[in-house]
Amino acid sequence: MSRVVLAAADEELILRVKQAADGDVQVLPPGRLPGDPARLFEQLLDGELPDVLLVGPLAPLQEVLTLTQRLDVQSPGISVVLLTEPAPDTWQAAMRAGVRDLLHPRSDVAEIRAAVDRAGTVAEGRRRVLRPVEETARYTGRVITIASPKGGVGKTTVSANLAIGLTAAAPQSTVLVDLDVQFGDVASALSMVPEYTLPDVVRGPASEDTMVLKTFLTQHPSGLYAVCGAESPAAGDTVRGEDVTRLLAMLAREFRYVVVDTAPGLSEQTLAALDRATDVIMLTSMDVPGVRGLRKELDVLRELCMIPAGRHVVMNFADPKGGLSVRDVETTIGAGVDVVLPRSSAVPGSTNQGVPLLESGSRRDPMVKELRRLVSRFSATPLIHQSRYRAKHRAAS
Template sequence: MSNVLRLALVDPNDSTRETVKAMLLGLETVWLEADCSRYEFFPDIVDQTSPDVGVVNLDSDQNKAIDLISRLSRSSPDTVILAASESNDGQLILTAIRSGAREFLTLPLSEEELASALQRVSQQKFGSAERGGRGSEIIAVAGATGGVGTTSVAVNLGCVLAEDPKNSVALVDLDLALGDADVFLDAIPDYTLADVVQNISRLDIQLLKKSLTKHSSGLYLLPRPVELRDTEVIDPESLRKVMGLMKASFSHLIVDLSKTYSPIDMVAIESASRVILVTQLDLPCLRNVVRLMMSFDETEGLQDKVEIVVNRAGLDSGQISLKKAKETLGREIFALLPNDYRTMIEVRNNGVPLVTQAPKAAITQAYREMAHKIVEPPQSTEAVDGDEAAGANESGWKRFWPVKSAKA
């Protein structure tokens, strides 16, 4: 998981401000919360948005800028201040640091220099990943076919993660035509994904959260558009911007995909740090898992993000055995969710998540175990020997997806 820094920038010079903004927008670990062209307005912006980092360009008026840094270091101690200037005068650098700036950046900046400085700030502010610093994880929930329960998995996993007060969790419904995450939560949202996309250029983190529907479990929901025609405003680029803002706002962002694996879905899959692929233990589902994994193999690193989750395990309808499924897929199963038809029908019809409807049920405990594996991954996992895994994988895939032999 990567730490996302929320950043505010003040620079009265339009040219240098736009240059730094463009550079910041190219960094995945940074969300530009606000930019300002007046030194005197910047304290109010910092007070309202509480950014992690404030960048102050000194060059338009060094005295005003130094006074601003000194004021911010007293009034907003949780905001790390970076001073920037085209001058490398030692006295100016010393004055800025003594006034409260954490680092001094010499303009014009290179992207590497800026990224390095922000990485140091992130490590100092949140701690390293090994020490458990604040992280933001995007979890894309996909299905091997329709009807395997991807929305149920996305909603109930989100509610379980939101039980922990240390987590802030949001769910985006990307089934733009037929999504029903709002039904699972018995929610009547005021705003949808289409509304957020159309106003993304004017949104900050506070306005974004006001645009979401908060469930009593603590889970925030951004539902699919109400009208089918509204889906047209959502394109890959706009979705990337929405996910960037939400990634800066929440510790966990869950994305419930459609079953079409459209360009919109693929944006979420490629942006995700983890892809949960929901399947059942039957031939059509496992065949589709093989097909999808073959497609994912075309994108570097994508297969490594995929976790297989078996839903409705234990059906008395001649399911393929778990052992045979693992041999066929050539990989471990991340989580097993037991079949509990009666409870799940009640949950859906009542619009109440499992943590509320059946907190002690076996299926609810299975979701808690899956959430624990996501938040606290095991230090070591038993892995099959590389050659053995490759052989099992090859034989399994060929059994489900035969390849015509080449003619001699």
């Protein structure tokens, strides 16, 4: 399903679009449509670019066309669909500006769904063609930190599966770092026997030279690289926040994705990883204590201005019998839920065998489907520039 952003729409149209896109829509607040795509991107809550930008009839045509023209050049991986009263002049101007599709403002759910699907397919195709250009450019990799207020909520499960999924999408692209410095179990989750562990890579020659650092990483048969956790809690405790900052910066120069598993709560090492992150996955179990804990953690991170541009809220252990709905959770935490992972009988077995579900599970398994959806949030979207987002949030807070 495509990621849809909707602008300039009234309540009634918002409802139809939400139905058409199965709820996966971010609605922009009413007001002027910015002419500059960067301004538009700043309004996106979780920092991810859409596949499809739907613009309703409340925006003046000229504003839409200016924005579309610039998007067509700067972000051709986004398709613009305009809902407007049909008029021959409009068709021509829209086509020249690069609008992908025009719909009547009263189009029904099925018509909107078909247009979103078409536009999403085009966006995906364009992105696939553009990706090689992106890859040859010098970039700093995406640092994705997985954090949670409480233990045992699935951080290591999600980290291992995300890292395996990103490696499958782009071979040799990903390194997984075990920052649960005392009781890290990434090595066990992936059946790896590391020669070197976290304390070895943040000290001595590996900490000074990226080429040496790469030889200290543990390799998984899938092509994934890993920095496994320390052998003992005491050894792990020697790793300081500044060691983490330097390690992640070095890895981000070498890898497209740096996935960071953490210990529960906000330790010195986790704060350093959050500070260096381009994305955070805030994970919690779908129960009252878990959700309350998440709200407190989000509040603290907001106060510290430590929520990176990409914020992804993930619920784990979702169970229809639990009595909590996604809406309840969203009301409590004051933020949208991005992915909901079901309680799954396949997960404990995969943990015990040390084979992540994305390697061994059936594609039809509901947990596998949701994990793949999580992976595609990173593999399918470019990164929004970090400093601009943080500056804006510091100013606002």
